Amino acid sequence: MAVKENFIEKTQTYKLTLGPCLFNWTVNDWRDFYFMIADETSIDEVYIGEVVCYKREPFFIPAIEEVVNKLNSCGKKVIFSSYYLMLGEREFNSAKYFIEKYPNNLFEVNDVASLELLNNKNHIIGMGVNVYNESTLKTLIKKGAVRVCLTGEIDRKSIKILAENNSGETEVQVFGRLPLAISTRCYHARIHGTGKNGCGYVCEQDYNGKSLKTLDNKNFLAINGTQTMSYSYVNLIAELQELIKMGVNVFRISPHHFTNMKEVILSFKMFLDDKISLNEAIIKIEKSVDKDVEFSNGFYYGNAGRTYKSLTVE
Numbered sequence: 001m002a003v004k005e006n007f008i009e010k011t012q013t014y015k016l017t018l019g020p021c022l023f024n025w026t027v028n029d030w031r032d033f034y035f036m037i038a039d040e041t042s043i044d045e046v047y048i049g050e051v052v053c054y055k056r057e058p059f060f061i062p063a064i065e066e067v068v069n070k071l072n073s074c075g076k077k078v079i080f081s082s083y084y085l086m087l088g089e090r091e092f093n094s095a096k097y098f099i100e101k102y103p104n105n106l107f108e109v110n111d112v113a114s115l116e117l118l119n120n121k122n123h124i125i126g127m128g129v130n131v132y133n134e135s136t137l138k139t140l141i142k143k144g145a146v147r148v149c150l151t152g153e154i155d156r157k158s159i160k161i162l163a164e165n166n167s168g169e170t171e172v173q174v175f176g177r178l179p180l181a182i183s184t185r186c187y188h189a190r191i192h193g194t195g196k197n198g199c200g201y202v203c204e205q206d207y208n209g210k211s212l213k214t215l216d217n218k219n220f221l222a223i224n225g226t227q228t229m230s231y232s233y234v235n236l237i238a239e240l241q242e243l244i245k246m247g248v249n250v251f252r253i254s255p256h257h258f259t260n261m262k263e264v265i266l267s268f269k270m271f272l273d274d275k276i277s278l279n280e281a282i283i284k285i286e287k288s289v290d291k292d293v294e295f296s297n298g299f300y301y302g303n304a305g306r307t308y309k310s311l312t313v314e
Helices: 027-040 058-073 089-101 112-117 134-142 157-166 187-191 237-246 262-274 276-287
Strands: 014-020 047-048 077-081 106-109 123-124 146-149 169-182 210-213 219-226 229-237 251-254
Touching: 014 262, 027 058, 027 262, 047 058, 058 077, 089 106, 106 112, 134 146, 134 157, 146 251, 157 169, 157 237, 169 237, 169 262, 187 219, 187 237, 187 276, 237 262, 237 276, 251 262, 262 276
Parallel strands: 014 047, 014 251, 047 077, 077 106, 106 123, 123 146, 146 169, 169 251
Antiparallel strands: 169 229, 210 219, 219 229
16 A cells, blocks of 8 residues: 655644553663653653552652653653552552642543542543543543543544544554553463462563464464553554544554664654654664564554554655
8 A cells, every 4th residue: 555755734733652661670671761761752741650560569669759850850741640450449549649749740541440539630541441432532521531542452433533523632552562451360470370469570571571372373462461462563653644634643652672762752753743754764663673573553444453554655
C-alpha cells in the first residue's frame, strides 16, 4: 500500500507522551532511564507510576520524588498512573498517596474503581479502561475525564468516531508492546514454579517481558508478571497523519529496554515537525530496536493484531 509523502499541517497541534514503565527494572536503571528522558529528549509529558504489580512499588517510592523533580526541572509535565487492577487497600492507598501528594498533577485512571478517589477532579482515562463507544466516553467525560487513551485493540473506524465525539484530548499508543490483559495471578511466578506471594521478583529477569511461542514455535505474546502483552511492538509512525485528521492529538510511546528510546522519540518528533520524511523516520525506528523485534499495526486496520501492513511512500 502506498501513501503520499505529505506531512502534518502546521496548524495542527499534538503532544508526545511517554507511557508508564510497565516492566520490573532495577531502581537504578529506572531512575537513570527517566533522567535520560528528562535531559535528552523532547517528550512533552511523562506518565509515572507502577501499574502492574503492587509488590514492585515499594522499591521505587524513594526514587519517585527525585525523578519527578528532575522531569519538572527539564520542562516535562508529569502524570501519575494508577494500577490496572485495584484489588484492595494497598492499591487504593497508593493512588490516594499520589493524588494527595501531587494535587496539581493529572492522575491516570486505569481501573474505574479509583474514580471515587478523585471526586470528579480532572483526570485522564488510561488504556486499562475499555472505551469502545460514545456513551461510555460521554459518561467518563461527565466524571472529569479531560483525556482518554484508547485501548490498543481498537480499529481506526472506532478511533475516528470516538475522537470526533471527545470534547477533550484523544490519545493513542503509537509505539511499543501493547498491554492486552491483566490477571490477579502471576504468570512469571508460575513459570518459575512458585506463587505470587513468594515470587522472588522473577519478572525482573525479563526487562521487556517474557516471550511466549505457539505450539508451532512462532512468537505470539509476551508476559510481564500478571500482565499479558503483544509480542510485537505496535508502530504507527506511518498512520500519524491519518490519526491527526481523525482528531487524535496525543501520541503515546511506551518505554522499553534494549531500545534506543531517545532515537525513537526523536524520530516521531522530527516526523511530526516535518523535519524528516516518513521513510527516514521508519528507518530510524527500525535501527533503534533490537534485531529480534517485530512491528505490528494489525489492530488499527481491523486485522489480527500481530500483523503488519508495511506502508511504502510514493
